[in-house]
Amino acid sequence: MNFWNDPVAFIADWLSGIFAGWGMPEFWSNLLVFAIGIFVLIAAIMVVDIFLVWIERKVVARFQDRLGPNRLGPYGLIQPFADIIKLLIKEDITPRTADKVVYNLAPILSMSSVLILWAIIPLAPLAWGVDLNVGVLYLVAAGAIGALSIIMAGWASDNKYALLGAFRQVATMISYEIPMVAALLIPVMLAGTMSMQGIVEAQTFGEPGVWFILVAPLAALIFAISSIAELGRSPFDLNEAESELVSGYHIEYSGMKFGMFYAGELLHAFTFGGFWGILFFGGYSVFGLETLPGLQWLSSPFIAVFMILVKALVGYWIIMWVKYTVPRIRIDHMLAFNWKILVPLSFTLIMLVAVLNKLLLGYGTLVYVAGMFLANVLLAIVTIMILGAYARRQRLAEEAALQIPARAAGD
Amino acid sequence: MTAEQIIQQILFFISAALTLGSAVMVVATRKLIQAALWLIVSLFGVAVLYALLDASFLVVVQVVVYIGAIAILFIFAVMLTQRDQRDKGPQLNKSWVLAALVGLATFGGLTFLVSSWTGFGAAAAPIPAGTVDMVADLGTALVSVDQYVLPFEVASVLLLAALIGAIYVAYNRK
Amino acid sequence: MIPLSWYLILSAALFSIGLFGVLARRNAIAILMGIELMLNAVNINLVSFWRYGSPAEMSGQVFAIIVFAVAAAEVAVGLALVISVYRRRKTVVANEIDMMKW
Numbered sequence: 001m002n003f004w005n006d007p008v009a010f011i012a013d014w015l016s017g018i019f020a021g022w023g024m025p026e027f028w029s030n031l032l033v034f035a036i037g038i039f040v041l042i043a044a045i046m047v048v049d050i051f052l053v054w055i056e057r058k059v060v061a062r063f064q065d066r067l068g069p070n071r072l073g074p075y076g077l078i079q080p081f082a083d084i085i086k087l088l089i090k091e092d093i094t095p096r097t098a099d100k101v102v103y104n105l106a107p108i109l110s111m112s113s114v115l116i117l118w119a120i121i122p123l124a125p126l127a128w129g130v131d132l133n134v135g136v137l138y139l140v141a142a143g144a145i146g147a148l149s150i151i152m153a154g155w156a157s158d159n160k161y162a163l164l165g166a167f168r169q170v171a172t173m174i175s176y177e178i179p180m181v182a183a184l185l186i187p188v189m190l191a192g193t194m195s196m197q198g199i200v201e202a203q204t205f206g207e208p209g210v211w212f213i214l215v216a217p218l219a220a221l222i223f224a225i226s227s228i229a230e231l232g233r234s235p236f237d238l239n240e241a242e243s244e245l246v247s248g249y250h251i252e253y254s255g256m257k258f259g260m261f262y263a264g265e266l267l268h269a270f271t272f273g274g275f276w277g278i279l280f281f282g283g284y285s286v287f288g289l290e291t292l293p294g295l296q297w298l299s300s301p302f303i304a305v306f307m308i309l310v311k312a313l314v315g316y317w318i319i320m321w322v323k324y325t326v327p328r329i330r331i332d333h334m335l336a337f338n339w340k341i342l343v344p345l346s347f348t349l350i351m352l353v354a355v356l357n358k359l360l361l362g363y364g365t366l367v368y369v370a371g372m373f374l375a376n377v378l379l380a381i382v383t384i385m386i387l388g389a390y391a392r393r394q395r396l397a398e399e400a401a402l403q404i405p406a407r408a409a410g411d
Numbered sequence: 412m413t414a415e416q417i418i419q420q421i422l423f424f425i426s427a428a429l430t431l432g433s434a435v436m437v438v439a440t441r442k443l444i445q446a447a448l449w450l451i452v453s454l455f456g457v458a459v460l461y462a463l464l465d466a467s468f469l470v471v472v473q474v475v476v477y478i479g480a481i482a483i484l485f486i487f488a489v490m491l492t493q494r495d496q497r498d499k500g501p502q503l504n505k506s507w508v509l510a511a512l513v514g515l516a517t518f519g520g521l522t523f524l525v526s527s528w529t530g531f532g533a534a535a536a537p538i539p540a541g542t543v544d545m546v547a548d549l550g551t552a553l554v555s556v557d558q559y560v561l562p563f564e565v566a567s568v569l570l571l572a573a574l575i576g577a578i579y580v581a582y583n584r585k
Numbered sequence: 586m587i588p589l590s591w592y593l594i595l596s597a598a599l600f601s602i603g604l605f606g607v608l609a610r611r612n613a614i615a616i617l618m619g620i621e622l623m624l625n626a627v628n629i630n631l632v633s634f635w636r637y638g639s640p641a642e643m644s645g646q647v648f649a650i651i652v653f654a655v656a657a658a659e660v661a662v663g664l665a666l667v668i669s670v671y672r673r674r675k676t677v678v679a680n681e682i683d684m685m686k687w
Contacts, residue, residue, distance in 0.1 A: 416586050484661065489614055504610070531589065533588065534586055536639065562651055566655070577664075
């Protein structure tokens with residue numbers, strides 16, 4: 001066992017060796033090593049989170065043709081620390097009529113609902129928190145806790161705008177959970193397992209061994225849309241909707257409690273970028289290059305962690321791209337889009353993929369991938385055609401309704 | 412007894428206390444929203460108990476279904492009714508003493524019944540060797556024709572019926 | 586290790602608390618919460634019998650999953666009924682919903 005190929009086990013062995021040297025029983029030393037591992041993982045994520053603030057501000061500035069933070073440190077890199085100091089020394093306000101316990105619990109739950117997601121993210125071939133055999137469902141369960149934290153914040157603030165924002169956000173989350181679960185089922189079906197580790201391995205070493213984006217591009221798109229809705233980011237940011245609700249469920253929060261919501265939101269977006277990479281873009285694999293002879297050294301955990309961070313950042317960048325480009329849509333449009341388009345589409349896609357997956361698997365990789373890809377594209381085209389026909393009919397009906405009174409006025 | 416077993420027992424006591432304590436709060440709190448939040452804590456305690464019982468699938472389903480859907484639905488329903496209407500006056504009806512007696516009698520009767528059963532103090536059966544993935548076994552059991560495919564399908568029809576029924580009942584005719 | 590009896594007693598206690606909630610609360614939503622507690626007590630029993638009886642067969646977990654489905658259906662319909670009644674009669678107190686009594 002060497003450090004380059006399996007650093008986690010190397011360090012864990014080294015640590016438990018030290019603890020054993022102190023005369024600690026094996027059980028307790030293992031427990032201590034696990035605790036240290038959890039602490040290191042969370043600390044690393046929080047450090048990444050600090051720089052996400054900088055990335056977000058810098059990227060939004062570029063999209064809006066500004067410079068963004070550029071005063072503190074090179075390229076404004078110290079800016080997030082200044083933000084943190086500002087948040088920490090701000091007055092911490094609790095509304096008089098608020099439910100104190102729930103009010104203070106909500107930001108903690110919001111942050112931790114994101115942090116617990118990192119337990120199942122496979123960072124590298126031999127480095128992950130836990131390889132749950134129900135990993136995909138765990139992702140959905142963490143989202144449920146996030147929804148809970150939002151409704152707690154909205155209710156405990158005792159403010160009508162906060163409550164309205166929370167209502168909207170939770171209605172969105174609950175309804176978009178359905179296409180999200182359906183889209184999640186497709187990688188599960190293709191990999192034959194719910195564990196994140198298994199899904200990543202199936203994309204590199206599995207039967208066809210291709211990234212699921214090639215086999216199920218439509219599922220990746222549905223997952224992206226519904227995860228943006230789950231995140232409550234534009235165009236689905238009706239929970240905040242500054243122009244109507246001031247700032248939604250965290251309107252009463254100030255200082256570091258607001259900071260928890262804000263940091264949690266950024267980290268949530270980054271995490272979902274990571275899950276996008278894991279489920280559809282091969283996770284930590286280096287484009288499948290590490291299976292080639294002579295390139296075995298590419299499967300080292302260090303390169304793998306780098307790859308997963310890059311993929312997560314790309315996913316995060318796409319989420320930001322959508323956020324700062326597309327305007328907000330109305331809540332009834334949003335819910336209609338979910339129930340009338342995404343849900344039927346995702347259910348059809350599940351049936352299509354399940355049947356084709358069994359039919360095409362015997363015909364070699366090329367036929368399989370091409371067949372699945374074309375089936376997805378075909379389904380997308382059919383959906384767009386149906387929608388187009390429906391929109392045309394609606395438009396004609398509206399025009400007909402407008403023309404009759406116009407003619408009557410003219411006569 | 413090894414340290415692992417002691418920790419299991421401690422976990423059991425913590426989650427049992429959490430479950431029962433918050434269950435008492437659910438039935439005793441005056442404010443209905445707080446009762447719903449206590450219900451979530453109680454359901455979470457039950458999820459921990461499932462984890463102690465090695466039912467990993469049920470742990471996650473408990474959180475997704477109960478906390479993610481049912482509890483949120485409760486909170487929505489509470490918020491849709493007026494505050495001064497739902498939280499005013501006594502929260503318990505006149506015969507609550509009788510209800511408490513019935514509850515205590517049920518607890519006593521159930522405990523007496525199961526304690527007279529021979530398997531009362533049984534230890535956990537060993538997980539059969541060769542079990543690779545219990546979730547896969549559960550999935551197979553749910554869809555294999557000679558096991559539970561019929562109840563599974565009936566449950567899905569029930570959910571569909573409930574979906575339609577709930578929409579029909581709550582639909583606001585203008 | 587944890588003997589089966591602990592789970593059974595816990596589940597009996599949870600069931601009784603839920604029963605008390607159903608019998609004693611005035612608010613219809615709170616009554617539904619009591620029913621949820623009772624269903625959870627049943628589930629604990631089912632899962633612990635599965636684990637302590639025959640973990641090779643999946644019957645206990647399957648029953649628990651069916652109970653989940655029934656609980657979800659029951660809450661959806663029950664809360665829809667409560668909302669509907671509240672909309673028409675402006676009350677959520679179970680005793681006051683008595684039009685069918687005479």
